[in-house]
Amino acid sequence: MKDSPGVFDLLGVLAYAELSAFARMTDDAAALAPSLADRAALSELAVAEYEHFRLLRDQLAxxxxxxxxxxxxxVEPLDAWHAQTAPSDWLQALVKAYVGEGIAFDFYREAAKRLDPSIAKLVDVVSADEGRSQFAVERVRAALKAxxxxxxRLALWARRLVxxxxxxxxRVAAARPELARMLVEGADDQAEISRMFARLTEEHGKRMAALGL
Known part of the structure; x- marks a missing residue:
């Protein structure tokens, strides 16, 4: 159902994730980017995050x-995550934007798979990469080459993010059981849940490999 509590929770957590990502990327661009070109590139990604927030806000309405x-x-759990994973330098900010945001969006896509196609499509749109991978991968790999x-250090940081x-x-799942249920609803058995986590782990491994970590 489009208007089930679980759907509202999924769209709500995604909306706040995009809004907070916009704010954090904007801050990181201003405080940590080593060049104006890097500041502009990360700011462009931040703008894309805000546009995604608007789509989700409008869908909820x-x-x-x-x-x-x-x-x-x-608000509290996502703000706490950002506070606990505040990057101390530019490379940490890039790894967070790519690896940290990536695994979160993997979960959201898994939750949306069994929803109304229009909602699932919206989740796919707002969790799209938007150039985040190419931007982060190119700069991190160049830094590691140098x-x-x-x-x-960055591998340890990525593990901490995850x-x-x-x-x-x-914490969110415990507080919002309807949202947690969406991850496993329709799964026939424990084996399907295990396969889901295997997919999440595989995608995380691909991102780490792409970074050279």
Whole structure:
């Protein structure tokens, strides 16, 4: 159902994820970008995140939900994740934008698979890469070529991002059972759930490999 509590929760968490990503990318572009070209590139990605937020906000309103109310349960856990994973330099910011955001959107796409096709399509649109991978991969790989010793530090950072993301995800799932149920609804058995997590792990591994980590 388009107007089920789980759908409102999914669109609400996505909307706030996009809004907060816009704010964080804007801050990182201003504070950490080593050049004006890099600042402009990350700012363009931030603008794309804001456009995604607008799409989700409008869809919630169209379904009869209050967008602010739909986002409210996710403000604290997502803000906490951002606070706990604030990058200290440009390379950490790029890895966070690519790896941290990537695994989160993988979960959202999994949750949307069994929804009304129009909602699933919207989730695919707003979780699209928007050039994030090429931008991050090119710059991180170039930095690692210049300083191979940075690889270990960034690999540890990526693992921390994923660990914090999973921890916050568990908090959200416990607080919003309708959203958690969407991840496993329709799964025939534990084997399907295991396959889902295998897909998530595989996608994360591909991103790490792409970065050279």
């Amino acid at each position: 169209e379904l009869g939900a209050d967008p602010e109310r739909a986002m409210a349960p996710f 300083d191979p010793a940075a690889s270990g 660990g914090e993301a999973l921890s916050q995800g568990q």
